[in-house]
Amino acid sequence: MKEKVKILDFQQVANGIKLCLDNAKLLIEEAEILSNNKKYRGSVVLSLFALEELAKIGQIFNLLEPVDKINVQSKWKEFYNNKFCCHKKKLISSFTNKIIADIEKTGGEEIKKIIVKNKPAKKMPDLIALKEACLYVNCDLNKKEFIAPYEIKEDIAIGLIRDAKERLIEYKQFDKVTIKEVESALKEFAGDSYWEDRPFEADSKRIIDKLKEIESRAK
Numbered sequence: 001m002k003e004k005v006k007i008l009d010f011q012q013v014a015n016g017i018k019l020c021l022d023n024a025k026l027l028i029e030e031a032e033i034l035s036n037n038k039k040y041r042g043s044v045v046l047s048l049f050a051l052e053e054l055a056k057i058g059q060i061f062n063l064l065e066p067v068d069k070i071n072v073q074s075k076w077k078e079f080y081n082n083k084f085c086c087h088k089k090k091l092i093s094s095f096t097n098k099i100i101a102d103i104e105k106t107g108g109e110e111i112k113k114i115i116v117k118n119k120p121a122k123k124m125p126d127l128i129a130l131k132e133a134c135l136y137v138n139c140d141l142n143k144k145e146f147i148a149p150y151e152i153k154e155d156i157a158i159g160l161i162r163d164a165k166e167r168l169i170e171y172k173q174f175d176k177v178t179i180k181e182v183e184s185a186l187k188e189f190a191g192d193s194y195w196e197d198r199p200f201e202a203d204s205k206r207i208i209d210k211l212k213e214i215e216s217r218a219k
Contacts, residue, residue: 004066007076014182016060021174024053028164031157040157041134041149047160048131054167059083064186 008016031046059079067075132138133150140147174182 003069005069005072006066007063007072007079010064010183010186011179013060013063014179014186016063017057017182018174018179020053020056020060021168021171024050024164024168027053028161028168031161031164035154035157035161038154040152040154043157044152044160045131045134047157047164050164051160051167054164054171056084057171 027046027050031043031050034040034043034046063079134152135149137149138147139145177185
C-alpha cells in the first residue's frame with residue numbers, strides 16, 4: 001500500500017488561508033478608495049482581485065487531502081498551475097448568481113457584450129474579459145482600429161465592492177482567531193479520515209464552523 005501524506009502541513013495551510021484573507025481585505029479597502037475618487041476602472045479590477053483571493057481559501061484547504069507520497073511534488077505543481085494561478089477557476093468559484101445579475105443589470109448593453117462571450121456554454125460571464133477590458137487598450141480586428149479601456153459605471157464599481165465585502169463576511173471568523181487556532185481547527189476535523197471516500201473537493205465551510213466553536217469556548 002502506497003504511503004499517503006499531505007501536500008502541506010496544517011500550519012502552512014493555516015498561514016496561507018490567513019494571508020489570502022488579509023490581502024483580500026486590503027484590496028477591497030483600496031478598491032473603495034479608487035471608487036470614492038471616481039476611478040471606477042481600477043476599483044472594479046481590485047474588487048475582482050479580492051474575490052479571486054477569497055476563492056483561494058477553499059483551494060488551499062484542499063491541500064490537506066492526503067496523496068501518494070511519490071506524487072507530492074507533482075500535485076503541488078498541479079495545484080499551483082491549474083488552480084492557484086488560474087484566474088478563470090477562481091472567478092467562477094467566487095461569483096454567485098446575484099453578483100452576475102448585478103453586473104448585467106447595471107452594466108448596460110456594451111458591458112453585456114464583453115462579459116457574455118463564454119456564457120452560452122458555461123452559463124458564466126467572462127469576467128476575465130471584463131477585467132482586461134477595464135485595464136488594456138485593445139483592438140478591433142474587423143474595423144482595424146484601437147479601442148480604449150472600457151469606462152466602468154459607478155454602479156458596477158460600488159456593486160462589486162459590496163459583493164466582495166459580502167464574500168469577506170463569510171470568512172469573518174478568521175479575523176477573530178490566531179493562525180495557531182486555525183491550525184488547531186484544521187487538525188480537529190480535517191485529518192486523514194475526513195478525506196476518505198470523498199469524490200468531490202471540500203470547501204471551507206466546516207473550518208468556519210469549527211472556528212466559531214473555538215471562539216465560543218474562549219468566551
